[in-house]
Amino acid sequence: MNTLSAVVNCSVYRSGRKIGDITVEDISEVLREDDTFVWVGLLEPDFELLRKMQEEFNLHELAVEDARNAHQRPKLEEYGETLFLVLHTAHLSADTIQFGETHIFIGPRFVLTVRHGASSSYKGVRERCEHLPDRLAKGPGYVLYAIVDFVVDQYQPCIDHLQQQFHTFERELFTPGAQKNNLQDFYELKNKLLILQAAVSPLIDICTRLLRFHSDIIPKDIRVYFRDILDHVARVTQASDRMQEMINAAMQVALAQVTIRQNEVVKRLAGWGAILAVPTMVFSLYGMNFKFMPELEWKWSYPAIMGVIVAGCVVLYRRLRKVGWL
Secondary structure, eight states: OOHHHHEEEEEEEETTEEEEEOOGGGHHHHTTSTTEEEEEEEESOOHHHHHHHHHHHTOOHHHHHHHHSOOOOSEEEEETTEEEEEEEEEEEETTEEEEEEEEEEEETTEEEEEEEESOOOSHHHHHHHHTOHHHHTTOHHHHHHHHHHHHHHTHHHHHHHHHHHHHHHHHHHTSTTOOOOOHHHHHHHHHHHHHHHHHHTHHHHHHHHHHHSOTTTSOGGGHHHHHHHHHHHHHHHHHHHHHHHHHHHHHHHHHHHHHHHHHHHHHHHHHHHHHHHHHHHHHHHHTSOOSOOTTTTOTTHHHHHHHHHHHHHHHHHHHHHHTTOO
């Protein structure tokens, strides 16, 4: 992606109102003005653009290196007056959960977001903030809240989608006479849930640290908003934990059903084996090379023996069917 297309927006704000868009080269000049802050959004920038951002915002090289390389764990790190956050994003698109990353640099006078992967656009977040100038006047701290809150709000539809899939597989699992093996479905569902949990769980620690520290970026009157985010995160975490327990239980039931079906097959084979044992025993007896055999000279001996075999097989069949082996 070229440099121009990677810059989604680059705007300056004063007293909660947008003054206008600026170029990347003008950022350092604007930051010298009083009562202003800059909000920049990047989408999968290249190395040169990130180096330019490092120069304009005086960012730490280690944080810039993390922002250039995706696949970072969710975290909050402090580099002097700048905070660096990594958020894992998830959003539902065409009944498919798509995961991405958002890296956020925030200081007393700026907010810089770097999106990687299938991350949702923050255009709507920006528009909502610009329609609330009184809150946007609180500075970059409120912008950070708006971004994190938007990311967290995307988790709940994903959890709901996974729960719908689980209920579908669960109905199939307990449908009488169903022969489908749901183990693979439950395994794939659990894998998606674990990825989502890995994105959500670290936000508890991140929001707690933002509530307790960094008062220069997160003023006291903004912390109430982060408590609201913490409550949403806790709700999603509890729902995912309950769902994980249900998936584990369903997988155990699926394994038990596989064992039960195997036992049914073994019982049926054993039943037919018992029935076939009757003619096998009789035929093996008369296959012996002895001169004097029971009823060997009687003309009705063959029909009698066949009748005994049939009667014995019928009796065994009825008894085994009665006890559920056939």
